Amino acid sequence: MVSPSPICNCAEKLTQLAVRDALTGLFNRRCLDEALNREARDEAGNPLVCMMIDIDHFKRFNDEFGHDAGDVVMQYVAQIIIDTVGEAGSAYRFGGEEFTVLLPGMTEAAGFEFVEQLRTTICTAPLSHRGRILGSVAVSIGVASAPAGGTVPTLLTRADAALLNAKAGGRNMTVSASKLILSDARDRT
Numbered sequence: 001m002v003s004p005s006p007i008c009n010c011a012e013k014l015t016q017l018a019v020r021d022a023l024t025g026l027f028n029r030r031c032l033d034e035a036l037n038r039e040a041r042d043e044a045g046n047p048l049v050c051m052m053i054d055i056d057h058f059k060r061f062n063d064e065f066g067h068d069a070g071d072v073v074m075q076y077v078a079q080i081i082i083d084t085v086g087e088a089g090s091a092y093r094f095g096g097e098e099f100t101v102l103l104p105g106m107t108e109a110a111g112f113e114f115v116e117q118l119r120t121t122i123c124t125a126p127l128s129h130r131g132r133i134l135g136s137v138a139v140s141i142g143v144a145s146a147p148a149g150g151t152v153p154t155l156l157t158r159a160d161a162a163l164l165n166a167k168a169g170g171r172n173m174t175v176s177a178s179k180l181i182l183s184d185a186r187d188r189t
Contacts, residue, residue, distance in 0.1 A: 005151045006179045007023075007080050009128055012118055016162055017087055018030075019031050021092075021093040021114065021145075023071060023074055023075065023093075024074055024075060024093050025078060025082070026078050026081070026091045026092055026093045026099065027080070027090060027091065027092045027093070028092065028093060029061075029092065029093070029094060029095060030121075031092060032092040032094065032100055035090065035092075035102060036102075036153070036155065036156070039102070039103075039104070039146075039152050040151070040152035040153055041045045043104065043146060043152075044146075044147065044148060044151075046102070046104065046105065046147075047059075047104070047105055047106055047107055047145065047146070047147070047148065048104050048105075048106070048109045048145065048147075048152060048155065049089075049102070049103040049107070049108060049110070049111030049114075049143060049144070049145050050100065050101070050102055050103075050143070050144050050145070050155040050156060050158075050159045051100065051101040051102075051103070051111065051115050051141055051142070051143050051144075052100055052141065052156070052159040052160050052162070052163040053059075053077075053081070053098065053099040053101065053115075053118075053139050053140075053141050053163075054097060054098045054139060054140050054141075054163055054167065055073060055074070055077055055097040055100075055136070055137060055138075055139055056137075056138040056139060056140055056167075056171040056172055057097075057171075058073065058096075058097040061073045061134060064089075065129060065132060067133055068130075069127065069130075069132075072127070072129045072134070073127065073134065073137055074097060076095070076122075076127055076137060077099065077122055077137060077139065078091070078099065079103060079116065080118065080122050081090040081099055082120055084114075084117065084118045084121060085103070085118075088103055088106070088114075089101055089102050089103035089104060089106075090102050090130060090188060095106065095114035100156070100159075101115075102155070104125065106145075107145060107148065108143060108144070108145035108148060108149055108176060108177075108178055111143050111145060112143050112174060112176050115141050115143055115174050116174055119141055119172070119174055120175075122138070123136050123137060123138045123139070123145075123172060124135055124136070124137050138171060138172035139172070140163055140166035140167045140172060140173060140175075141162075141163060141173075141174040141175070142158075142159045142160060142161065142162030142163030142165065142166055142168060142174075142175055142176075142177065143159060143163070143174060143175070143176045143177060144158035144159040144162060144176075144177035144178075145164055145178070149177055149178050150177075159177060161177060161180060162175040162176060162177040162179075162180055163166075163175070165180055
């Protein structure tokens with residue numbers, strides 16, 4: 001049996017460092033941009049759901065319990081995202097305390113149900129760090145789809161607008177971008 005060469009191991013490590021976020025283990029923003037470009041180029045007619053997820057009141061964890069506790073919160077949310085998404089899609093750290101999930105082959109309605117399960121899972125378990133109860137973690141989520149809701153290049157913008165609406169609406173909720181469009185259309189008539 002031949003053992004892998006140190007060069008192969010180094011190349012694999014470098015690849016992982018280039019595509020993964022060090023804290024959460026999720027794919028990084030560069031990978032997200034590449035995935036969206038690939039979807040727009042190769043899969044433009046196929047259904048794709050994009051979710052923008054933001055940890056509510058994240059600063060509180062850092063301020064009250066320290067940055068180590070904030071890291072634990074980020075890792076906790078990332079692990080639930082990884083476990084929930086599984087083979088159905090891919091998860092990315094967008095930046096700060098924001099995450100993005102892409103679910104190919106899924107409609108926005110199905111994506112909304114999927115992400116509501118994710119949101120409920122995240123907020124149901126109290127979290128502790130170094131023997132101190134941090135409390136429950138809540139997230140706000142925006143969901144958008146392509147091609148039914150718009151084009152792939154506008155997915156992030158539409159999901160982010162829905163996320164901002166969820167935060168403005170009281171946090172710890174999911175908002176669908178298509179509902180925002182319907183609401184805007186009603187307000188104009």
